[in-house]
Amino acid sequence: MVIPLQFTKIINLFSLNLTTLLEMPIIELDSIDSTNNYAMQLIDADKAQHGLTITARSQTGGKGQRGKSWIDKPGESLLMSLITTPKLLISEQFLFNASVAVAIANILQKLNTTWKIKIKWPNDIIINDKKAGGILIENVLRGSRWVYSVIGIGLNIKQVDFPVELPFATSLKIGSGIDFEIAEIRDFLIENILFTIAASDLKENMKKYNEYLYKSGGQQLFSDNNSKWEATILNANNDGTISVQMEDGTIVSYYHGQVLWEWR
Numbered sequence: 278m279v280i281p282l283q284f285t286k287i288i289n290l291f292s293l294n295l296t297t298l299l300e301m302p303i304i305e306l307d308s309i310d311s312t313n314n315y316a317m318q319l320i321d322a323d324k325a326q327h328g329l330t331i332t333a334r335s336q337t338g339g340k341g342q343r344g345k346s347w348i349d350k351p352g353e354s355l356l357m358s359l360i361t362t363p364k365l366l367i368s369e370q371f372l373f374n375a376s377v378a379v380a381i382a383n384i385l386q387k388l389n390t391t392w393k394i395k396i397k398w399p400n401d402i403i404i405n406d407k408k409a410g411g412i413l414i415e416n417v418l419r420g421s422r423w424v425y426s427v428i429g430i431g432l433n434i435k436q437v438d439f440p441v442e443l444p445f446a447t448s449l450k451i452g453s454g455i456d457f458e459i460a461e462i463r464d465f466l467i468e469n470i471l472f473t474i475a476a477s478d479l480k481e482n483m484k485k486y487n488e489y490l491y492k493s494g495g496q497q498l499f500s501d502n503n504s505k506w507e508a509t510i511l512n513a514n515n516d517g518t519i520s521v522q523m524e525d526g527t528i529v530s531y532y533h534g535q536v537l538w539e540w541r
Contacts, residue, residue: 301467303330308351310338312358313415313429320360320417320425327362330467353448355410355432355459359467361474363426367418371517372479374400374414375486377428380473381412382489384465389453395491398510398519399533402432403491407447409433428470434459445540487512497521498539499531505539 309315312331319325335351363373378396385402386394395403400412410432417425433448434457449457473482487493492510499506499521508521511528518530 301328301330302326303332306331306333308335308337309333311336311429312356313413313427314338316358316360316427316429317415317417320427325360325425327360328467328471329360330357330463331360332357332463350436352459353433353435355430355434355463355466357430357463357466359428359430359470361426361428361471363423363474365423365479367421367423369479369515370416370423371399371513372483372515373426373474374412374517375513376474376477376479376482377414377470378402378412379482379485379489380470381410381430381432381466383473383485384469385409385449388449392452394489396486396489397491397538398513399517401491404447404449404452407445409447409449409452430466432462432466434462483513483515498541499536500539501536 304315306312306315309331312333315331316325316329319329319331333356336356363369365373378400381402382394382396385404386392392404393406395406397403397408400414401408402410402412410430413429413431415427415429416423417427433446435450436446436448437450439446449455449462490510490513493512495510496507497510499508506523508523508529511520511522513519514530518532520528520530522528
């Protein structure tokens with residue numbers, strides 16, 4: 278694998294084991310409904326293994342959070358699902374999610390130190406106040422055992438045009454002017470995610486997640502079926518909730534899906 282100059286610093290900073298990386302199984306598809314669905318089918322068929330990655334040039338039914346669709350142009354996004362076998366307690370699912378998000382944010386921040394990289398609760402990747410990608414993690418639990426975790430990632434790489442209904446979307450190319458190679462970004466993310474979830478302290482990752490937390494300390498507009506209101510973002514918690522301070526000073530914690538985050 279030829280490593281371009283812009284990645285040399287990343288290799289040094291993260292000590293990536295490229296020999297191990299080259300041995301990792303990757304299934305490359307032209308088009309699929311969802312790489313997460315494909316990964317789940319492999320798990321159901323007992324054909325999955327830790328570190329197996331499924332990628333696609335395009336998804337016809339890509340999934341986002343809360344049942345939303347992921348929209349892509351063929352060959353312009355990183356669309357991948359990484360199968361892992363977490364050695365963790367079921368109660369540690371959000372700590373795992375936070376570790377994955379931090380692994381991705383770390384790579385992107387080192388890729389371009391001028392970018393303002395943030396994580397929008399719970400799993401969106403923000404570059405310079407716009408959404409560049411999202412993470413959808415689906416877990417397979419069998420009784421009290423956490424057997425598999427499928428880490429789905431959609432990251433805008435080469436796009437320069439987005440639909441008018443997505444005014445807060447961006448890409449690595451928009452943010453830098455560089456036409457990054459999708460496969461190279463994929464390889465560095467795989468390696469760093471696997472390293473982070475295997476070798477890092479979960480509590481330290483949670484601390485780092487809150488350092489990356491988008492709008493931390495600032496006002497954010499939320500809504501539900503009945504009303505809209507502003508609150509100050511405080512921090513994300515181990516159980517996956519986010520704590521905010523209301524205008525009257527009270528502190529409230531929301532679960533994902535309980536409220537809507539309003540872009541503006």
